[in-house]
Amino acid sequence: MGKKLAVFLRWGLLLVESQVAALQPPELPAQEPQKIGAVAAHSGVSVKTIRFYCDQGLLRPSGRSEGHYRLFDASVYGELALIRTLRGLELPLPTIKAVLEARRSGMCTCDNLQATIRGKAGEIEQRIADLKSLHAELNGLLSTWKSCGGRPAQVSAGI
Numbered sequence: 492m493g494k495k496l497a498v499f500l501r502w503g504l505l506l507v508e509s510q511v512a513a514l515q516p517p518e519l520p521a522q523e524p525q526k527i528g529a530v531a532a533h534s535g536v537s538v539k540t541i542r543f544y545c546d547q548g549l550l551r552p553s554g555r556s557e558g559h560y561r562l563f564d565a566s567v568y569g570e571l572a573l574i575r576t577l578r579g580l581e582l583p584l585p586t587i588k589a590v591l592e593a594r595r596s597g598m599c600t601c602d603n604l605q606a607t608i609r610g611k612a613g614e615i616e617q618r619i620a621d622l623k624s625l626h627a628e629l630n631g632l633l634s635t636w637k638s639c640g641g642r643p644a645q646v647s648a649g650i
Contacts, residue, residue: 524562534571549588
């Protein structure tokens with residue numbers, strides 16, 4: 492594994508853990524379940540997004556209120572932080588769901604997560620190489636550009 496990739500992996504895993512720890516709001520009582528609106532207000536994630544994550548199986552409400560509102564315990568903040576971080580790495584929702592399920596079950600997912608991040612890092616390296624190639628091609632095109640001999644366009648002050 493290349494040195495840059497290893498640094499990226501270490502950084503990515505540290506980022507995941509720090510994001511999970513950072514979103515645990517200390518001022519909220521852990522024993523009181525919260526409605527979706529309160530979770531949205533404290534986490535910065537919209538109610539619509541939280542509902543979507545529930546519908547996709549990423550989040551699990553701890554129960555329902557008498558009015559059938561979703562209720563969440565304090566662990567939802569760590570899960571939202573992890574989802575946000577993994578989405579930032581452009582991981583697909585099924586992969587994120589698998590990570591969350593393994594995390595909830597207590598199974599270590601480090602190897603799986605590292606393999607996924609390595610794969611994503613490889614994709615990024617390929618994109619960088621493709622963009623560098625495109626950049627060189629465009630610069631080559633510009634360096635060999637020949638004027639068409641036509642009249643230059645008039646630039647209007649009103650545009």
